[in-house]
Amino acid sequence: MNQNHLLELAEDVVRRALAAGSTDAECTIAEGEEFTANVRMRELENLKEAGSRGAGLRILIGRKTGSAYTSDLSSEGIARLVHSAVELADITTEDPHAGLPDAAELGALPGDLRLYTPGVEGLDTALKIDFAKRAEDAALSADARISNSEGASFDTHTGRHIFANSRGFAGEYRTSYCSLAVSPVASEGDSMERDYWYTLARGVDGLETPEEVGRIAARRALRRLHAVKVETQKVPVVFEPRTARSLLDNIFEAVHGMSIYRHESFLAGKLGEKVANDNLTVVDDGTLPGLFGTSPFDDEGVPSRRTVVIERGVLKSYLLNSYAGRKLGMKTTGNASRGLAGNAGIGHGNFFIQQGVQSPEQILAGISNGFYVTELLGFGVNIVTGDYSRGAAGLWIRNGELAFAVSEVTIAGNLKDMLLGMETVGADLEFRGSVAAPTIKIGEMTVAGR
Amino acid sequence: MKYMRFSESIFAQRFQITRQDLENYLAEALSRGGDYADLYFEYMATSSISIDESMVKSAAQGVSVGVGVRVISGERTGYAYSGDLAPEKIRKAAGVAACIANGPGKVDKVDLNEGALHNLYPVVIAPTETAFSERVELVKRADRAARAYDPQIFQVQATYADNLRQVLVATSEGVLTLDRQPLARLSVSALARHNGGPPQRGHAGGGGRVELSFFLDQKPPEHFAQEAAREAIAMLDAVDAPAGETTVVLGPGWPGILLHEAVGHGLEADFNRKGVSKFSGRMGQKVASELCTVIDDGTLGSRRGSLNVDDEGHATQRNVLIENGILRGYLQDKLSSSLAGSSSTGSGRRESYAHIPMPRMTNTFMLAGQSDPQDILRSVSKGLYCANFGGGQVDITSGNFVFSASESYLIEDGHLTRPVRNATLIGNGPEALKYVSMVGNDLRLDEGIGVCGKEGQSVPVGVGIPTIRIDRMTVGGTA
Numbered sequence: 001m002n003q004n005h006l007l008e009l010a011e012d013v014v015r016r017a018l019a020a021g022s023t024d025a026e027c028t029i030a031e032g033e034e035f036t037a038n039v040r041m042r043e044l045e046n047l048k049e050a051g052s053r054g055a056g057l058r059i060l061i062g063r064k065t066g067s068a069y070t071s072d073l074s075s076e077g078i079a080r081l082v083h084s085a086v087e088l089a090d091i092t093t094e095d096p097h098a099g100l101p102d103a104a105e106l107g108a109l110p111g112d113l114r115l116y117t118p119g120v121e122g123l124d125t126a127l128k129i130d131f132a133k134r135a136e137d138a139a140l141s142a143d144a145r146i147s148n149s150e151g152a153s154f155d156t157h158t159g160r161h162i163f164a165n166s167r168g169f170a171g172e173y174r175t176s177y178c179s180l181a182v183s184p185v186a187s188e189g190d191s192m193e194r195d196y197w198y199t200l201a202r203g204v205d206g207l208e209t210p211e212e213v214g215r216i217a218a219r220r221a222l223r224r225l226h227a228v229k230v231e232t233q234k235v236p237v238v239f240e241p242r243t244a245r246s247l248l249d250n251i252f253e254a255v256h257g258m259s260i261y262r263h264e265s266f267l268a269g270k271l272g273e274k275v276a277n278d279n280l281t282v283v284d285d286g287t288l289p290g291l292f293g294t295s296p297f298d299d300e301g302v303p304s305r306r307t308v309v310i311e312r313g314v315l316k317s318y319l320l321n322s323y324a325g326r327k328l329g330m331k332t333t334g335n336a337s338r339g340l341a342g343n344a345g346i347g348h349g350n351f352f353i354q355q356g357v358q359s360p361e362q363i364l365a366g367i368s369n370g371f372y373v374t375e376l377l378g379f380g381v382n383i384v385t386g387d388y389s390r391g392a393a394g395l396w397i398r399n400g401e402l403a404f405a406v407s408e409v410t411i412a413g414n415l416k417d418m419l420l421g422m423e424t425v426g427a428d429l430e431f432r433g434s435v436a437a438p439t440i441k442i443g444e445m446t447v448a449g450r
Numbered sequence: 451m452k453y454m455r456f457s458e459s460i461f462a463q464r465f466q467i468t469r470q471d472l473e474n475y476l477a478e479a480l481s482r483g484g485d486y487a488d489l490y491f492e493y494m495a496t497s498s499i500s501i502d503e504s505m506v507k508s509a510a511q512g513v514s515v516g517v518g519v520r521v522i523s524g525e526r527t528g529y530a531y532s533g534d535l536a537p538e539k540i541r542k543a544a545g546v547a548a549c550i551a552n553g554p555g556k557v558d559k560v561d562l563n564e565g566a567l568h569n570l571y572p573v574v575i576a577p578t579e580t581a582f583s584e585r586v587e588l589v590k591r592a593d594r595a596a597r598a599y600d601p602q603i604f605q606v607q608a609t610y611a612d613n614l615r616q617v618l619v620a621t622s623e624g625v626l627t628l629d630r631q632p633l634a635r636l637s638v639s640a641l642a643r644h645n646g647g648p649p650q651r652g653h654a655g656g657g658g659r660v661e662l663s664f665f666l667d668q669k670p671p672e673h674f675a676q677e678a679a680r681e682a683i684a685m686l687d688a689v690d691a692p693a694g695e696t697t698v699v700l701g702p703g704w705p706g707i708l709l710h711e712a713v714g715h716g717l718e719a720d721f722n723r724k725g726v727s728k729f730s731g732r733m734g735q736k737v738a739s740e741l742c743t744v745i746d747d748g749t750l751g752s753r754r755g756s757l758n759v760d761d762e763g764h765a766t767q768r769n770v771l772i773e774n775g776i777l778r779g780y781l782q783d784k785l786s787s788s789l790a791g792s793s794s795t796g797s798g799r800r801e802s803y804a805h806i807p808m809p810r811m812t813n814t815f816m817l818a819g820q821s822d823p824q825d826i827l828r829s830v831s832k833g834l835y836c837a838n839f840g841g842g843q844v845d846i847t848s849g850n851f852v853f854s855a856s857e858s859y860l861i862e863d864g865h866l867t868r869p870v871r872n873a874t875l876i877g878n879g880p881e882a883l884k885y886v887s888m889v890g891n892d893l894r895l896d897e898g899i900g901v902c903g904k905e906g907q908s909v910p911v912g913v914g915i916p917t918i919r920i921d922r923m924t925v926g927g928t929a
Contacts, residue, residue: 049529049546050546054514067509071516087582090582092506092508092509093504150847192726263604266648380854387872390852393850410852410925410926448925
């Protein structure tokens with residue numbers, strides 16, 4: 001089935017839903033092909049290859065909703081899909097805010113957003129295996145203490161996203177990506193530590209070299225060896241970009257429109273207030289060509305856009321789909337996100353912290369005693385209260401330098417205080433995925449250890 | 451109830467797949483010289499209903515169908531899948547998976563035989579097959595009960611979700627197994643606040659491989675709703691959690707997540723075969739106090755983590771992981787056990803037909819000890835009592851694991867005093883259980899809500915533990 005057929009199919013599903021009694025309908029179709037090659041200890045371990053597709057339908061009958069999905073796109077399968085969604089409207093409740101975006105809000109960004117690179121699906125299997133082997137070999141060859149590995153993997157994915165609704169929207173776009181990751185294991189004496197590094201891009205030409213990825217992964221694993229547990233104390237904590245990203249994940253949850261109207265976020269009701277340090281500006285931008293959080297339209301058919309969420313410490317906007325917008329008396333920010341089944345949720349585009357001016361070295365130089373966090377473990381963040389307590393590993397900062405490895409400790413505080421305490425934002429922002437942060441320093445957190 | 455035969459399965463009846471077809475696909479999969487092949491057919495029907503602000507805002511149902519073809523050649527695995535059961539699509543997947551091997555075919559013909567299975571969840575009508583009008587009542591009742599519990603409860607969300615997975619596994623060793631795996635759960639989240647102050651949340655939920663009557667007769671929606679509301683209210687007065695090493699008492703049930711993170715993952719055979727687990731090479735060594743015996747058992751009736759047959763067609767079993775503190779066994783799947791020259795422990799699981807199986811846990815728990823739970827509390831002059839947890843995670847290579855307390859209390863002079871704010875507990879796998887100094891006689895399994903993630907694959911699991919005292923563990927608070 002070619003792409004036009006899938007777009008026509010989505011429009012047809014919407015028509016059939018209306019014919020079956022729906023007053024509004026929206027149909028999502030997703031099609032994807034994936035390939036994975038895993039290599040371990042310089043030998044091929046797994047090859048995986050396949051494609052799949054599915055369709056989802058959400059309907060409204062007045063202010064009642066129902067939804068269904070199927071992997072069967074045959075005429076019979078589509079008939080069942082429509083029946084299944086319509087049938088469920090019987091058991092849901094009239095919700096005065098349920099609905100689709102207004103027709104005026106619908107649309108797609110013009111031009112080529114560079115989300116798809118031709119040729120990704122035709123890449124030679126031998127070349128993909130070779131990329132993984134070279135990355136792992138670079139890690140294993142980096143140091144005698146790297147004597148084991150969890151392997152390296154080369155993944156590709158191509159997809160097609162189709163969306164149509166009964167307000168006249170029909171659109172589609174294609175995506176592709178390639179990624180290369182390696183997880184070496186360093187050991188010496190009783191100490192054994194694993195770390196990883198990776199590169200990803202829309203096409204194979206955008207990847208960093210396998211050798212570079214392998215060397216960085218090895219260096220990361222090696223510097224964790226002989227980690228100790230430090231004494232419990234309150235110190236400045238520096239998050240490297242990989243762990244700083246997780247703070248953005250927390251901020252995203254806290255400005256998520258659904259959490260706001262339910263009052264289950266510590267940032268609910270704080271619009272226009274100072275919630276973070278003056279140095280902190282957080283942006284969601286789904287329009288940046290080629291990046292991983294970019295799309296021409298969101299999962300309700302609203303064009304992606306740039307939204308400043310926090311500007312120099314002041315909370316400027318929540319992230320909303322049309323439902324959360326109606327609940328809050330606001331407009332959608334084009335952040336609807338959904339799988340095949342159910343109502344639209346909320347997602348982010350490229351969600352990032354605007355970079356500052358200091359290099360990571362300059363940030364560390366100002367700290368006589370502190371903790372540089374390179375790994376976080378667990379889910380100990382409560383967005384309702386802001387309470388934050390997570391397992392951590394990293395390096396201890398002594399007199400402005402990284403002195404020794406630390407593990408089996410926790411870092412704790414409250415996100416309200418942590419946001420206000422983000423004293424320094426680094427100049428090292430880079431996009432390695434749809435969430436990106438530079439190095440961040442928080443003035444004080446509790447490190448719990450011995 | 452009798453076992454389902456192949457000829458009665460949805461795959462034979464609706465998709466017209468014959469035994470001969472299965473044998474042909476396996477032959478195609480081995481045509482390039484692979485050592486072993488299997489086919490995993492899956493027909494999955496799901497439904498979910500959610501209530502929020504006392505309105506049923508979402509109801510969804512759907513079906514996905516597919517087949518995964520795996521070929522093993524030495525230590526290598528080739529895998530391909532299709533979301534379409536048309537013969538040419540399955541043959542194509544078999545041909546792609548076959549390419550992991552490179553040589554002449556070694557197997558002439560596969561003869562498939564149906565074996566007998568456990569019958570752990572004799573569910574006649576799966577919840578997924580019942581009327582929506584009955585199931586929607588569960589979330590409405592949960593909403594009403596949580597709000598009625600206390601006027602300080604101001605937000606309630608409840609989700610009921612079920613699925614019915616029908617699977618067929620056919621292997622080149624001649625095994626043909628079928629299973630029908632129902633699963634249902636109800637979860638409730640409640641927010642409480644006092645006089646417009648800052649809110650606190652409580653969670654509860656449960657279910658299993660049960661009929662819908664479970665939620666009417668055994669664990670009604672009110673049970674979970676009141677528990678979620680109680681936790682939210684209890685946490686309103688929470689004080690800062692302590693920071694640093696202290697004595698920790700875990701309550702019975704869901705706190706068994708400790709075992710899942712501290713030892714369970716580290717004992718999965720793939721990590722140990724590769725020598726990347728902190729438990730690698732420690733078989734027969736002491737890794738816990740002699741009070742600790744830890745079991746992984748996929749054969750408990752109706753439990754969320756139980757399976758009649760694992761996702762490689764092998765019957766599940768009861769596996770002793772740690773016996774009186776000594777490491778006794780790993781969790782093995784087909785590949786790891788073949789390479790180790792041992793046999794599968796029925797632990798090969800996968801999220802769906804689109805995933806390669808690997809060793810996973812089922813229901814992981816510690817056997818009951820001798821101590822009265824009240825005596826355990828009374829023995830602690832200063833420490834932390836953890837009644838409930840959120841999620842956990844482990845770095846299997848360093849052995850460091852965490853699990854996050856969602857409801858805990860200070861222990862002072864043998865009594866629970868103040869509730870404390872959410873805190874993460876951290877420890878190291880082979881060390882943490884050495885500090886277990888008392889084990890209660892009150893083993894309890896969790897209510898049936900656990901999901902375990904590994905390498906991007908999620909599977910339902912269970913945990914359980916009696917009340918235990920751990921003399922030393924790091925608590926990640928701020929006080």
